[in-house]
Amino acid sequence: MSHPMTPPSEELSHRLLGTVPYKDRLPAGRLLPPVGIIPGDVRSLGELHLLLAPDDRSLPGVNFNALVDWVERVIGDRDLADALRKTTGNTASYVDGCFKVYELVGMRLTQAREIAGQEVLT
């Protein structure tokens, strides 16, 4: 991953690990061929990370533009938003983009958990 991010401040770390207000949720879903899409909004980076976890039978549904805007405007993490913008603007496919976003978000969560003194999940 070629987007080193400055470690977040303690205050930002808590925001990265928190839940945003309902009105600020990020629309998302999940597609399972051949049976369809189910809705599933996201209200935290942790939820987003689970949504994007690779699965060989279904696909997460996220609008990358809306995601970058959400991270910047709602979560308030410009570093992560920039990294996501660069990554999602340079992917071989939507699924490739999902993998890369998954890794970036995972890295940012690890940084935030370390700073916040939380258990770092593996």
Add this chain to the structure above:
Amino acid sequence: MPLYGYAGKILRLDLTQRKAIVIETEKYRRWGGGHGMGSALFWDFCKDKTITDGRHPANVCCIMTSPLNGTIVPSAGGRCEVVGVGVGMYPISWFTRSGFGGRFSTMLKYAGWDGIVIEGKADKPVWVDIRNDQVSFRDAVNLWGKDTWTTQQEIWRQIGIQPETKHQWQDLQELELLTKEQRKGKDQGRTTQKSAILTIGPAGENQTAHASLIHDAGNGAGQGGFGAVWGSKNLKAISVLGTGSIRVADPKAIIRARMVTKEKYVSSWERPDLRSWTRLGGFPRPIIFVRPPTNDRRPQSCQGCINGCRTRYNVGYGNESSCQETAWYGSFARKVAKSPAENTEINLRSADIVQRYGFNSFLFQTGLHWLEHLYEEGLLGPGKKIHSDLPWKEIGTLPFAEKLVHALSAKTDIGADMADGWVQAAIKWGREKDLHTGAMQFSYWGIPEHGYDPRAELEWGYGSIMGDRDTNTHCFNQIFTTVSAAFAFAMPIRIEAEEMVNLHARKLSPYAKGRPEVLDFSDANMYSEAVAQLVRWQQHYCRFFKQSALFCDLKWPDFYSTNTPNLEGATASSDAGEQVFWNAVTGDKLTFEDGIELGRKIWNLDNAIWVLQGRHRDIVHFAPYVYETKYEKGELFPFYMWPCRDEKGKWQYTDLMGRSLDRGKFEEWKTIFYKLEGWNTKTGSPKRSTLEKMDMKFAADALQAAGRLGEEEV
């Protein structure tokens, strides 16, 4: 002359009198089986077809099989159809349908029955014990209150093994060899199988709109609220044990067609194409929305099916649940899960909860998001306008899932207001505006949007609103899932848009044969006569082939297949099409078009019942949000790819997100649809001329007597 494929008898259960009466199947043979026979039986036995709530004592519920059940026809042997007036729809609970898989329908046929007609109401809870031609009504007082799994275990215990039965392993070498004469009849009356049980749980006992029928661990008839219908009749369960068999007309023809299916249409195990574009020919795989909890698992199928879309796991949870049941709690579970494994466990254990309560989780598809919206907006909760003592802060946890399903099943907390239907609850709570804003996405007839938004995928939405429920017929939408997945992976497009629509058009006989434009869902074509023909074809195809012959919805129709050199799928083909299997089993000489025509008759019989219930074209419309808000890009997925023609007439896959329906234009489209169906364009009621041409004078007479016959138009 034997009725090949049929058991020959239909069981009529009069719960009021506790009588079991035999109906000859022959009388209903013209309707094929399944839904068609069920509609005809409902027509004959329901004395008041104006009822609009399935819990009314006059309601008649039919559990129907098909001639193909119990045979080896691929993905057609194990489905079962349920019909009757439903519960919880809005504004009217229509005469409707549901279906489930497993082994109930086959066992019913091996017991000698083509279906069950349930009427009346028992004075106290009963379950029905069917063992071949022996039918008894048994006391269910001790089963009442038990969940669906405990109920089945208790019935299996009660049925037990007869004391004289040999149930230890036998040494085959020591068994006496019987002559053919001695063997005659020896296979009758004994079985190694458990009985097949269809039952309700607490949601059904309390007659809530969310109640389903459950068979084994995870086969459910969810939509329609038929669990509530059974609860209203004091019917807890039906157990069937059959030891007979089904005679088929031409066994060699079945084997031949099945071998053609394997060799021509199905993906090869020797040279696997893991990304083939096909429905019937795909590799077996579980249909679950989460990662499997373990690799120590085995596929589980409906009887005779080649797919295995469900799974049993050695971890002991999530067994046999599939599709939406495995995801109803998905986005909420993510709030508390610390890992994908924990996410899986919460989701699959939540699936177990709805199965045990006999609860239709499909209502949570968009419904739980609406409840969350009410909670987050400060409208629902302790001391709020909509009072609820449920611990909403804990949403996402397993204890909350159980408390919520319990409340809605037991009619406690908000469950008291929701028992008659979700839109009814919204109105009671003064939240009709949520149907305008889209906060409550219940698109048609008080039922949630399915994931194929009517603003994008027209045949799904239009078919649902012209019918009686969320159509849940996956005839065409594999185009969306397959093509969108290819776009998502940037994989090669195996079938380009123009070829895709042409492959379909070859098989859309008779209304749309050779008319690829019926699949053009572009803005310019979305209210056209062509799209109306597509919707007609889908409704008629499904009423017969899927819902009466009981070909599985997820495998049929098979329009295209990258497994074949010319990319044609099995549907309507002369070597392994639906009609080939039907004829091999029944001895009929049915053409594919005959099957579509029979579906049209069944569809018209259903519409006659809806009109008697009070249907008028003025109430045939979507929830307001479908007209008033756009299906935003990225709302659920980044794009919704579908073949459309551009301004120059060139076919290409196009994203259908970002639009709403136009109310006025949709009304014009309805007029086109009614004209094509031969229904009165002002009312939507069938006309005498239409019905009589289909040998349905009886329906025209009944409509006329009720003052509901459609006027003839020039």
